Amino acid sequence: MKKLLVFLVMMSLVAMMPMVIGEPQQDLMVSVQSMTNINITPDLLNFGPVVPGTIGSVPVDKNIVFDATGSNGDITVSVSSITAGLFLNGLMLDGSSALNFTKTLVCNIDNNVCSYDKTPVVPTLNVPLGTLAGTQTGVINYLISAAKFCGDDIKNRASEVCDGTDLNSKTCLTEGFNGGTLSCKLDCTGFNTSLCTSSS
Amino acid sequence: MKNFIFLFLMILVLAVGEVKAVSYSPSSLIFNLNMGEEGCQMITINSDSETIGVFDNWAEKKEMEWKANSFNTSSNYHSIIMNYPRIIYRNEKQAKICMRGYKPGEYHGILLLKEEQRGNSIIQMGIWLKARINGNESAFKPEKNQEAQKPASIEIKQAVKSTDVDLDKEQITGNVAANMIEDNKNNSRYYWIIGIIAVLVIGLIMFNKMKSKKIEYQLK
Numbered sequence: 001m002k003k004l005l006v007f008l009v010m011m012s013l014v015a016m017m018p019m020v021i022g023e024p025q026q027d028l029m030v031s032v033q034s035m036t037n038i039n040i041t042p043d044l045l046n047f048g049p050v051v052p053g054t055i056g057s058v059p060v061d062k063n064i065v066f067d068a069t070g071s072n073g074d075i076t077v078s079v080s081s082i083t084a085g086l087f088l089n090g091l092m093l094d095g096s097s098a099l100n101f102t103k104t105l106v107c108n109i110d111n112n113v114c115s116y117d118k119t120p121v122v123p124t125l126n127v128p129l130g131t132l133a134g135t136q137t138g139v140i141n142y143l144i145s146a147a148k149f150c151g152d153d154i155k156n157r158a159s160e161v162c163d164g165t166d167l168n169s170k171t172c173l174t175e176g177f178n179g180g181t182l183s184c185k186l187d188c189t190g191f192n193t194s195l196c197t198s199s200s
Numbered sequence: 201m202k203n204f205i206f207l208f209l210m211i212l213v214l215a216v217g218e219v220k221a222v223s224y225s226p227s228s229l230i231f232n233l234n235m236g237e238e239g240c241q242m243i244t245i246n247s248d249s250e251t252i253g254v255f256d257n258w259a260e261k262k263e264m265e266w267k268a269n270s271f272n273t274s275s276n277y278h279s280i281i282m283n284y285p286r287i288i289y290r291n292e293k294q295a296k297i298c299m300r301g302y303k304p305g306e307y308h309g310i311l312l313l314k315e316e317q318r319g320n321s322i323i324q325m326g327i328w329l330k331a332r333i334n335g336n337e338s339a340f341k342p343e344k345n346q347e348a349q350k351p352a353s354i355e356i357k358q359a360v361k362s363t364d365v366d367l368d369k370e371q372i373t374g375n376v377a378a379n380m381i382e383d384n385k386n387n388s389r390y391y392w393i394i395g396i397i398a399v400l401v402i403g404l405i406m407f408n409k410m411k412s413k414k415i416e417y418q419l420k
Contacts, residue, residue: 005406005407005410012399013399034226034228035226036224036225037222037223038221040323071223073227078269080324139321139322140322141323142321142322142324143312143325144323144325145325145328146328151228151230151328186230186232186332
């Protein structure tokens with residue numbers, strides 16, 4: 001009897017040992033989010049010496065490049081403001097006033113990773129006659145934002161089942177109900193069918 | 201003649217100086233709240249700027265185009281209270297953005313993260329905001345309304361206090377999740393240790409009883 005008892009205790013100890021040391025389990029979790037990444041080069045746009053009445057330009061290899069590598073969606077780059085008088089009205093980006101500049105960096109999905117067109121933007125500067133001689137400096141203020149996102153009421157991303165009022169032509173009927181109002185979940189991952197009705 | 205030309209020569213420098221790579225996440229924040237309820241979400245920023253100024257602008261109407269320049273209204277106009285750090289320092293990679301609305305409806309806005317001027321350049325990062333405030337305006341409590349009119353500093357103190365708990369419940373990411381998993385592991389270990397001790401104690405008691413019975417039997 002004594003041997004049996006010792007045996008039982010020993011067996012229970014052996015059985016429980018791995019659980020005390022640590023269960024062989026692995027917990028997994030991921031929080032997937034959109035990422036916006038931008039790199040603007042060069043650091044300095046130097047138009048060099050320019051004679052009034054002509055157009056200034058930077059060396060070709062110093063044109064502006066917006067690189068959104070590392071992002072996972074379309075990115076919009078726009079100019080929100082420019083300080084300094086001459087640049088304010090004279091700076092052109094790709095032939096248009098810099099103040100109206102907006103460029104969408106489109107995510108080209110390649111092997112499940114976004115790649116972006118890095119075509120340089122050509123800056124030029126109109127220097128009107130009568131401009132006083134001297135060195136002028138200015139500042140470009142850029143605004144970076146996502147071009148397409150959940151909440152813009154357009155189903156425009158692969159991850160979106162719907163977006164706000166854009167239900168991708170789906171209705172309660174197509175979702176297997178008899179009527180009612182279909183709506184999109186706020187996170188754009190699916191439909192809210194709580195207002196759909198079924199016939200009894 | 202040379203001197204004449206020299207007079208009209210200009211050195212024009214447009215500095216986009218020291219523009220560095222910046223990144224942030226997510227690209228938009230969506231809040232679905234009841235009237236007076238506060239919701240918080242985290243944003244992540246990676247920037248070399250020593251400080252980043254944070255502010256928000258809103259569209260007057262939700263039908264307006266999603267264009268930052270068109271968003272010129274303050275959150276107060278929509279009875280929305282925003283609560284977030286006005287300055288994010290370089291060592292802070294994350295910031296908590298909290299919102300509370302007191303007028304039912306859907307509102308569109310943008311959260312702007314403005315890098316400090318480095319050299320002669322400034323980069324602003326825009327995070328789109330969409331707020332849906334649910335509820336019945338007629339059920340609007342006067343005291344809540346008064347609360348909305350309070351100075352921002354008072355509101356911030358209250359909100360920070362209340363969101364610490366909410367965020368742990370809702371934002372199951374990063375360290376919070378890791379702590380929860382570790383807690384579960386620790387709990388299960390405690391149960392097993394207690395079980396083993398209980399078995400050992402019972403075994404010892406039974407052994408002693410049997411031993412005493414054996415002695416009694418031998419004495420008899």
